[in-house]
Amino acid sequence: MSQYGLSFAPLVPLWALALLALAALALIGALVWRRRRGVALRGLAFAALLAALSGPSLVEETREPLRDVVAVVVDRSGSQKFENRAAQTENARKALLAALDKLGGVDVKTIEAGDGPEADGTRLFAALDNGLADLPAERLAGVFMITDGIVHDIPQKSGWTHGKAPLHALISGHDGERDRRIALVEAPRYGLIGKDVVFTLKVEENNGPDAPVEVTVKRDGVIATRVLAKPGREVKVPVKLEHGGANVMEFEAEALPGELTEINNRAVASVEGVRDHLKVLLVSGEPNPGERAWRNLLKADANVDLVHFTILRPPEKIDGTPVRELALIAFPTAELFGQKINEFDLILFDRYSNMGLLPPIYFDNIVNYVRRGGAFAIVAGPNFARGDGLFYTPIGRLTPARPTGEIVEAPFRPALSEVGGRHPVTRGLPGAAQKPPAWSEWFRQERSEVLRGSALLNGAGDSPLLVLSREGKGRVALLLSDQLWLWARGFQGGGPYEELMRRMAHWLMKEPDLEEEVLRGAMKGGDLMVERQTLAAQAGPVHVVAPSGQESDLTLDAAEPGLFRGRIARPELGLYRLSQGDLTALVPVGPENPLEYRELASTPEKLRPLAEATGGGVWRIGQAGTDAVKLPRLVALGDSPSYAGADFAAIRRAGASVARGLSLTPLAVGLAGLLVLLGLVVGAWAWEGRRGRMR
Template sequence: MNWSISFEPLISWPLLALALVPLALLALVGLWFRQRGSVFRFIALLALAAALFNPVFLNEEREPLKSVVALVVDRSQSQDIGDRTKQTDEALAGLQQRLGRFKQFDVRVVEAGKSEAAEERTETRLFGALEGAFRDVPPSRIGGAIMITDGEVHDAPPGAPDFNAPLHALITGNDHEKDRRIRFENAPRFGLVGKPLDMTYRVISTENETGPVDVRVSVNGEQVAVEHATVGQAMPLQVTIPGAGRNIVELAIDREPGELTDTNNRAIALIDGIRENLRVLLVSGEPHAGERTWRNLLKSDASVDLVHFTILRPPEKQDGTPINELSLIAFPTRELFVEKIKDFDLIIFDRYQHRDVLPILYYDYISEYVEKGGALLIAAGPEYAGESSIARTPLMAALPAMPTGEVVDKAFYPRLTELGQRHPVTRGLDGSATEPPRWSRWFRTIGVQNPEGEVVMKGADNRPLLLLDRKGEGRVGMLLSDQGWLWARGFEGGGPHVQLYRRIAHWLMKEPELEEERLTADGRG
């Protein structure tokens, strides 16, 4: 027990002094001149002062607080090598036993570096764990900390740690361990598709060895090169990004005899491939209401370079007008479909029919273009069901459905099929969640037979309306109605034509965000 006295005045100290000091002076003057009753007045003043000071007697019972000692244990993947886990567990048990003998210590065990989920990073952040262990402890109670680790710490401060208490480390492993690892020194996060990307990497050895080493370079799981590197030196690397979206560049070296582990003999870099502007060729067979819808949509997309031709004067139209008096330009068929066809990411035939504008051989070139990775979209109108249909040309090899010759002029609501409700092109299309859908009707469907690929939208009488298919390395889409412009014009409230048309175009051009089975990767370690 500790007894003490404390004053808790009834009024503030300044007011107390203002009241008592003049009275004390008067009492002292009376005592000095020995006035009658001055002693009693002085005693009364002391009693008044004692009452105003309000003295309080305290009886304190104190219990000493324990000092907190943290044991920070490294549980990262590198601790699983050899017998490091056993050494760590034995060291932890020994420290707990020894520190447990001292009643003045509160021992806290903190484990760090162990990932609880596949997407978490497995960096060894012991100093972050140390800070967390003492977050609720006042500085006066921090007794110290002991780290049990293999020495690989990713958040070690560059200088002396900001820790005002003893800090010790027990290092696991053996003195003569040998290990090599590879890491990226410079790896940009983005790169242009089809363009070389400069990177740097380094091979590091625990024994500070030098000499040559072969490094295997893989992009998206496919080995593309073997580089000759020098251990300990930063080496340049140049890779070509093959596609848009997430790309994985992996470096790997062989395991040497006696090497501790080959887990760190690989390094990966995740690079997002960015395409330069997508080139689209739009060929309209004739002027019609829906032509401007496609044109406006593609022109409004900043990532698309559009080349658009509309056939205004087919070859069979001969009215005697001299060529030099026509304001039309010739359709550069050879330049577009032979010389530069590979430059286009997507070709759209909008209500196009075979009218000898394109030589019959050029349809073979288009089919070959699709087989080798190109994209083709048929926006069909009544012409697709007629005698001049492009389905009657060599292009039929690339088409997902043949026409029946039937044109169904009947009002209907475009609806998603069961597959279309899951497909990234039509999934979650604005207005599709209600029945009937919250968009306007269309009034024409082109009949087809034996559809291939995926039917994601259906039209009148549950006929196929939107087909998506793969041909070789390329993709083909077929929209079996020319009524999409009704949505663009706001008929009966319109519909999500921009969302639908853009998704169709970008799926055909293999944009990764619209892949049916989209895989994402993340680097750990």
Template sequence: MGWDFTIAPLLPWPLLAALAAAGLVFIAISAFTRGRGWLLRAVALTLLIAALVNPSLRNEDRENLSDIAIAVVDQSRSQSFGDRTARTERALADLKQAVARLGNTELRVVTVTSNSSAENDGTRLFAALNEALSEVPPERFAGAVFITDGEVHDVPGEPGKLGLNAPVHGLITGSRKEIDRRIVIEQSPRFGIVGKEQTIRFRVEQKGATPGPIGVTIRTNNGEEHTIEVEPGQSVSLPVLVDHGGQNITEIIADALPGELTEQNNRAISIIEGIRDRLRVLLVSGEPHPGERTWRNLLKADASVDLVHFTILRPPEKQDGTPIKELSLIAFPTRELFVEKLDEFDLIIFDRYQRRGILPMMYLANIADYVKRGGAVLIAAGPDFAAEDGLYNTPLNAVLQVVPSGQVLQGGFKPRVTDRGQRHPVTRDLPGAQGATPNWGRWFRLVDAEAQSGEVVMSGLDSKPLLVLSREEQGRLALLLSDHGWLWARGYEGGGPQTELLRRLAHWLMKEPDLEEEYLSGKQDNDNIVIERRTMADTTAPVTVTLPSGATKQVELKQVTPGVWRADLAVTEPGIHRLADGKLTAAVAIGSADPKETADPIATEEKLAPVARATGGGLYWLEDYSGLPRLVKADAGRQMAGSGWLAFKANDAHRVRAVHELPLFSTLGSLGLLLMAFAAMWYREGR
């Protein structure tokens, strides 16, 4: 670089100005009065002021710095549609070559993928740009180029306040002729009462397609499927029955359009968590005993339980002359309970019940049919079960898979979880069951019986069956072959997990998914899908995972505890993942049930247009060019985009390596010249 003239005043400017003004006044007076030497005075004053201003010549040894441009490359899920991937790769390669031809320009490339978390899904190009700008000095920033389909989900609300001093350009990888159809869920309840209907509202939107009725398939996770026709853009209300607790999945699938951009958004999923409003329980106690109040207290403690307790206080054979009108204020509605409203109960519990002529055989046959139709029965048996007038010798034995020997075993024992019970959700990891000896109190009575089918999950004295669980057609039955469970509730010898055991029993009988012994599920854990398979079998088959894109992956599971197998699968795509192992199926929504990336995949320039206008950049559809628009550099203040061309800003940034400075009035020669001027002035005035 050449020499520059610089000044560094030795006195403040106001003081220099005052001195100069005073000197000029004296010179003016001298000139006006025709005094001698006024011209020499002017020369001396000029040289003095010049010396005080301290002028110098300055030369800087500079190193030119390259301008930095940033290319933000969109590699989100929507960029895989159509020809976008190929156009993106070609545009990036061409951009690198064009920047290399500019000279003194550095290109930094940032790639952006879809984020699979529910809070941050979608394409976030501006977040990536801001992160890259944090490492770029503002004086070197030349501009940014987005290579994207235009579906950007973090565009600033006020582009004028971005604070960028260089243009932002957009290269659109999609096509103006794209067509697409998608499902939009307008309303989907998160929870629903089991047995009640909920309403899902949705519509079908399409772009670039001929209007007309659209076929939509409705599928549920219980295997039901039907098809309806809807008009594009019309809201449709779909009633859905919440038929079980846990996830009730409804899948809505629109027919595909010929040549549409993607079919991934032609389906959407609604997950309604089924919850029970109130659990209606019928408790039938055969006679008063210490454990009866334990049952009653346990059930009444739960506000969600509606309990009807039927207790036989006085069997018919007991005749003591007490008038009937003094035995009961009202007659117990046995026909209403066991015939007319039997199906309204979610659970029936028999607690030490014996045949005493209170319930006719027809009523007990109704209960057996109730189980086969999907009902749930829990029998807490005592010595009554082994007697001739026990429940086994009634029509209820049609669903009983346990045959009593007629004997009642007496003696202290600690209930134990069997090997099969270690795998069953009802008794697996039961508190206190760990170790060789259970950490709970003893029981002292057990009905001797043989289990012909079902699962023996707990054993008692001499390893005899204690708790047997069985499935009977559509219903379920649990048989507890001891009436000493109340000892745990009373805290005898430390007590035991009676409340937890009975809670699990009730949930298993109610077919709650969390207590199913054969169950396949998946859930999101950060960037992984945790696949879990519960089974009573010794082995389990691999799980096939169908990704939202249609690709499949096979996952081998490993046993983590008896009866529980798990595996992790890294999340590569947001959306609905379907799981299947040949027997069971499940679905898990990753990110959201309707990801932003597929919600509206049609390429657009509208979202980036405000940013381009605010920064002086341009937007270009790559389908209009064989390569890239022409790339140039322009000085600050010049136009940065036009038809068929775009520009990066030339910053002329540099780094100073050394400075050379030559003072003009601080040398001996300058001082001598000043002294000569004063001497000449005095000499002239002295003559």
């Protein structure tokens, strides 16, 4: 295909050409005013001269027509997997490609689009922009989107960057789809342990009965409460946090008969349980270097409210002064060990001797406090096994080890026991990997026999040194030496006293990361990492239930002593359920409530405004219970204000082309130009001469 035009290359500067033109006009004007003959020929001669000086050329451009491009965007997102939408979409894609092929002169660019990055919903327009980034807008003849209409990145008309191309939407699904969904309007990220956190939720329906819906609320997989929610109205639900760390909350609305799916009937929220202020009661016996180590550790944390009192008189001192008169102030023992004992998060007795200061009923209160869920620690001194020691009070029912009565007073180096190497309280303590550990020696220990629980540290002659156990709902720690302070003072290089004390205190207060038997999961690097902490030498497979309901067993590999890990690559979005024996874990993958599943009923209304603004249209192509589709008739039009009708969709013939060749032919140079100019001049002279003879 050839196209013709003119181009100019002046032989003189433009200002000279303009002056010459003005002079010619003035001369021709004077001739006209004087009514001289031959004016027309003189004008043509001047015009020929000016044309010759402007350097005209005939331009012949050879262009090759380009085929029109039609973009077909296929929605493969999660919401397209329900009922028969996927089959309808595939059938529509095949039928559309066949119809475009019949039009002729069309290249089809198919763009597959799924869920957006970071699970932020269906991003068809982002995929369209990326797919057409290297295509000139004038070649695009139209865009077809095969989707259920649930698109989360629909731009305004001003954001349409594809020129005059119309947008057509072919909607899968069918009219009258039923769906119920639950939305978390407000979900706190943190809350105080033992206090209520308030969630705001709302139940929404498509084609539902609009009757109150029962919502079941679970905390860590266990039902916490049930509430009734009116569709479309917000409901506030208080739930108490039971422990520190992640508290996984599930909110599940009862199913709607005949609804698309129940996947969006559930919403998940993870709330981090934190303590307001840790209240610690430290009771010290006779003054000793160890109490300063404990006091410094507890006072260094601004989150700790410490109540500390010390018995200043050693038990062997003979003093007839009544005990109640020895205190510098009247200490509120009745209030602390009676009325307010349950307010403490941890009670610590450091080298305490029973001297009648605390009556037996207070010890009974401590026993009850622990069995109801409290935390209790004993640092045993030389008097632990004596008649006035704690073991022979009601607290003896809590202690996880029985003293033999022998006190070792010889150098020994604390070391991890076999179980201690796997227990999270002592595993990985700095210096523990060396044999013997790179810790300083101690010089005194109460020999004891373990009754229950686990000995994590051994001392002289492999006798238990640190024993942890559970008692009812509470926990007990027993340190069978009062010389931890040697590590704090840096004797012989010291030892990890601060880390050991911190871990022990946090284990007593049920810190989730220090549980000895626990199953947990977390996202890392796009994969779901499953971790099993156990004191056993081996860990069996973990049963996994994916959000889709698919079940499998995951084999774990040893990572550290007592720690086993496995990986689930590219997990589904939603809530995973992990279990092994009595242990369970709930792990949200991706956003806790993915945008893709918040709204699932197909709709033509979201895309209609943009489609109509570009001259396109929107059609439902499917019916309930069938994979068959009905597409509008396809036609091709030139420039038009509309490319859609009730039964047809049109593409816009762009008519784009590309230049393949270019030639220039000068028109006013050489012999031909000279002959024309001379002919006009001679003609004008001859006409004027003829006029003169006639006179």
